[in-house]
Amino acid sequence: MLYIVVGNVLNYKTWAIYHNKITVSRNVEGIMLAANRCSWAFFGTVVHSASRDEPLVILSNTLCLVKDGRISQLKSGITESEARQQASASGDNTEILVLRRRQFLMPGFIDTHIHAAQYENVGLGYHLQLLDWLKQYTYPAEKKFADVGYAAKVYDKVVRKTLRNGTTTACYFATIHTDSTLVLAEKMDQYGQRGYIGKVNMDDPDYCFDDYCEDTQTSLSETRRFVTEMIKRYGDQGLLTPCITPRFALSCTPEAMSGLADIAKKFGNLPIQTHMSENKNEIKTVLEKFEDEAVTEYIQVYENAGLLTEKTILAHCVHSNDVELGIINKHRCGISHCPNSNTSLSSGDMNVKHALDLKVKIGLGELTFIRTILRSLLKQ
Numbered sequence: 001m002l003y004i005v006v007g008n009v010l011n012y013k014t015w016a017i018y019h020n021k022i023t024v025s026r027n028v029e030g031i032m033l034a035a036n037r038c039s040w041a042f043f044g045t046v047v048h049s050a051s052r053d054e055p056l057v058i059l060s061n062t063l064c065l066v067k068d069g070r071i072s073q074l075k076s077g078i079t080e081s082e083a084r085q086q087a088s089a090s091g092d093n094t095e096i097l098v099l100r101r102r103q104f105l106m107p108g109f110i111d112t113h114i115h116a117a118q119y120e121n122v123g124l125g126y127h128l129q130l131l132d133w134l135k136q137y138t139y140p141a142e143k144k145f146a147d148v149g150y151a152a153k154v155y156d157k158v159v160r161k162t163l164r165n166g167t168t169t170a171c172y173f174a175t176i177h178t179d180s181t182l183v184l185a186e187k188m189d190q191y192g193q194r195g196y197i198g199k200v201n202m203d204d205p206d207y208c209f210d211d212y213c214e215d216t217q218t219s220l221s222e223t224r225r226f227v228t229e230m231i232k233r234y235g236d237q238g239l240l241t242p243c244i245t246p247r248f249a250l251s252c253t254p255e256a257m258s259g260l261a262d263i264a265k266k267f268g269n270l271p272i273q274t275h276m277s278e279n280k281n282e283i284k285t286v287l288e289k290f291e292d293e294a295v296t297e298y299i300q301v302y303e304n305a306g307l308l309t310e311k312t313i314l315a316h317c318v319h320s321n322d323v324e325l326g327i328i329n330k331h332r333c334g335i336s337h338c339p340n341s342n343t344s345l346s347s348g349d350m351n352v353k354h355a356l357d358l359k360v361k362i363g364l365g366e367l368t369f370i371r372t373i374l375r376s377l378l379k380q
């Protein structure tokens with residue numbers, strides 16, 4: 001996906017291009033601005049980076065041609081007149097958008113960890129640490145998503161907000177409610193956002209909240225229903241991908257986690273997402289829960305269940321030691337680093353550089369942090 005960012009810190013716009021849709025995400029009523037147009041051309045400054053080991057690339061006076069949702073041509077060092085001629089010559093009634101002085105074109109952000117259902121709770125309970133925060137704020141908030149109508153209102157806000165902040169691809173945790181999770185997918189499809197979507201699994205009553213819990217068989221059968229419906233609606237190679245989502249080791253039984261791993265395999269190696277080693281008290285409690293299985297490291301719970309694959313995203317990993325990082329590398333999993341959450345809930349500071357030095361795959365999570373990056377860019 002592509003984004004144009006207008007360089008006014010307090011009043012910027014973004015355009016996302018994907019599958020013949022142009023999204024003006026500041027004015028979501030215009031979200032389908034050009035759904036009937038297959039080709040677009042942009043002329044101005046393009047900013048991108050090929051990898052973390054390479055410097056930021058800034059291309060001035062650049063023509064970017066987009067055809068059927070893909071970049072078909074990128075040519076720098078030409079005049080506006082030349083760009084218009086080339087855009088016209090490309091055919092397909094191509095319209096050219098000339099960027100203003102403080103605008104630039106850039107790849108959309110990829111947010112590797114978002115709890116869509118926690119949107120209404122942003123900023124609440126940060127005087128607590130993780131486990132108490134979940135029980136007092138998060139689980140009660142997520143119970144409301146049993147109401148599909150309520151889910152539709154919140155998820156509409158979530159998708160619009162993340163697009164407005166430049167996130168064109170997102171990896172979402174929803175809730176345990178299958179139908180409401182499908183509503184999140186509908187909103188992403190409506191506004192053209194790409195992503196992974198997870199129906200959350202929680203079947204261990206000892207570590208859940210009141211009746212915000214499933215029995216094991218319901219958790220697995222509803223996950224199969226969710227995955228089947230997602231593939232039916234959106235295909236298995238489209239914008240939207242179902243993601244197997246055991247919340248974390250405390251909220252799931254070994255039977256549920258093993259069953260979820262089987263579902264991921266059955267449907268063609270689906271992506272998997274969960275949490276790990278976010279908080280010291282969480283780690284202690286996990287090791288106590290699984291002490292009969294001779295578990296000495298948090299990650300072994302997931303390894304024993306078969307949940308670690310090259311498509312597994314482990315959120316936080318603030319306190320992961322070299323043993324855990326080695327197992328992550330062995331299975332080619334990735335880590336979603338969430339600095340804003342880690343700070344807000346006093347979870348700690350992950351040694352990101354050390355993990356990168358060990359060649360661990362790391363992405364960024366959290367809407368708020370992405371917005372901070374945007375504001376920093378626009379101030380320069």
